[in-house]
């Protein structure tokens with residue numbers, strides 16, 4: 001009898017979008033890449049569900065709408081963990097993720113994609129932390145009041161750079177996020193933003209869904225200098241299943257798990273296995289051959305085994321490294 005290496009693995013997918021506003025139920029096996037039955041089938045222990053806020057106008061009305069949308073999306077994320085134990089468990093600490101895993105219950109980790117959700121109000125961070133938000137992606141596509149993005153919005157932005165990386169408000173936001181135990185997500189951020197955030201943050205930053213620029217020259221990907229900075233600051237990059245980030249002009253039918261693990265291999269060789277992990281960006285555009293939905297997550301593990309990764313390495317990639325970063329953020333917040 002062979003032992004399935006995906007069995008007993010605490011697998012965390014660090015970036016998934018949610019059904020919104022009236023998407024299919026997350027409780028039944030439906031058309032989405034991620035729902036609770038598929039998480040069970042794919043033996044995915046926990047997922048960071050992102051309240052995704054597209055960048056819009058940065059005036060009072062725009063900021064208010066962004067904040068309200070974030071709050072409603074966080075409500076929808078929390079609703080995946082109903083009190084009657086019929087769904088997932090809201091897991092907002094590393095210990096809670098491990099406890100839910102031990103009980104065989106999917107962990108739901110709330111996150112926010114785009115610091116636009118707080119407008120210019122740092123107090124919103126405290127409210128988000130109280131709702132269990134564990135990371136905030138500083139920007140989406142388009143600059144915001146916190147920072148420059150890797151990809152400006154032509155309809156909103158006049159220039160490639162607006163703040164030269166982080167704004168003063170962005171720096172203050174990172175300090176407050178550190179104090180609250182919220183991880184700083186540098187995916188989508190401009191290179192300048194990312195490097196400044198990695199230096200400034202008192203706990204390691206994470207790119208929750210990005211790939212390698214040396215292998216695929218896409219502006220959303222991280223270059224070697226950024227990788228070395230992650231290594232030097234204890235940070236983490238979670239390779240993601242977005243076809244055009246994995247291979248130039250890639251599509252879900254032309255890019256597969258082997259391409260994905262090429263990017264993992266690259267990170268591991270350059271900066272070490274402690275600085276790499278796995279995310280799907282499912283229901284936000286991510287999906288590749290062999291990993292089209294959460295139910296197929298065992299295929300990723302099988303490819304890692306085929307490449308020679310051992311059980312400890314696979315556990316680190318699939319969740320151990322991310323849990324370590326969560327714990328560092330929690331420890332810092334407690335001090």
Ligand SMILES: [Zn+2]
Nearest residue numbers: 113188209284
């Ligand atoms: Zn994204």
